[in-house]
Amino acid sequence: KAGVTQTPRYLIKTRGQQVTLSCSPISGHRSVSWYQQTPGQGLQFLFEYFSETQRNKGNFPGRFSGRQFSNSRSEMNVSTLELGDSALYLCASSLEQGQDTQYFGPGTRLTVL
Amino acid sequence: KNEVEQSPQNLTAQEGEFITINCSYSVGISALHWLQQHPGGGIVSLFMLSSGKKKHGRLIATINIQEKHSSLHITASHPRDSAVYICAVRWVGSARQLTFGSGTQLTVLP
Numbered sequence: 001k002a003g004v005t006q007t008p009r010y011l012i013k014t015r016g017q018q019v020t021l022s023c024s025p026i027s028g029h030r031s032v033s034w035y036q037q038t039p040g041q042g043l044q045f046l047f048e049y050f051s052e053t054q055r056n057k058g059n060f061p062g063r064f065s066g067r068q069f070s071n072s073r074s075e076m077n078v079s080t081l082e083l084g085d086s087a088l089y090l091c092a093s094s095l096e097q098g099q100d101t102q103y104f105g106p107g108t109r110l111t112v113l
Numbered sequence: 114k115n116e117v118e119q120s121p122q123n124l125t126a127q128e129g130e131f132i133t134i135n136c137s138y139s140v141g142i143s144a145l146h147w148l149q150q151h152p153g154g155g156i157v158s159l160f161m162l163s164s165g166k167k168k169h170g171r172l173i174a175t176i177n178i179q180e181k182h183s184s185l186h187i188t189a190s191h192p193r194d195s196a197v198y199i200c201a202v203r204w205v206g207s208a209r210q211l212t213f214g215s216g217t218q219l220t221v222l223p
Binding site: 044 | 153157212
């Protein structure tokens with residue numbers, strides 16, 4: 001089975017722009033979670049989607065949003081980018097919402113100039 | 114504030130040494146995870162614990178719920194074990210989100 005894939009792997013944007021990141025979960029997995037990793041704050045939970053619905057959201061401003069499609073693929077969007085949004089964005093999938101074992105993708109490294 | 118603390122932050126060992134990484138948390142949890150992150154960013158889930166002890170190859174994870182403490186042990190360490198090890202917890206009543214420790218950078222020298 002193919003693992004979790006994320007596209008693009010690297011991205012450079014400027015302040016004020018918006019960005020969309022994509023995550024394809026492992027086939028058959030229905031839950032997708034997103035995380036942000038920075039040197040200063042470490043790993044932080046962004047949100048979780050299951051059956052096309054956001055089930056849980058971390059403590060991030062409304063500029064961070066996401067969605068999930070009927071095939072379980074997920075996208076996250078960051079609008080009005082700030083320098084502090086530079087980070088590694090990771091998504092992870094699991095079979096069901098209640099399952100704890102998550103499989104992580106390789107991440108998208110976003111640099112905001 | 115609910116917190117997760119890991120120690121040490123950095124650890125250098127010689128190949129073959131027994132390694133212990135510690136994780137402490139502030140309040141009750143429903144699950145604790147140990148993750149491994151290699152350079153480049155990819156994260157692998159090593160263990161999920163809610164009680165007791167789990168073993169996989171040279172890796173052993175233990176948790177003491179009363180003391181709010183978990184340890185990850187690596188026996189007969191090898192340079193390929195060099196990575197960042199991250200502890201993450203799910204607080205009781207917090208639905209699905211994980212709170213992460215700051216990680217332990219492990220370097221195993223040949």
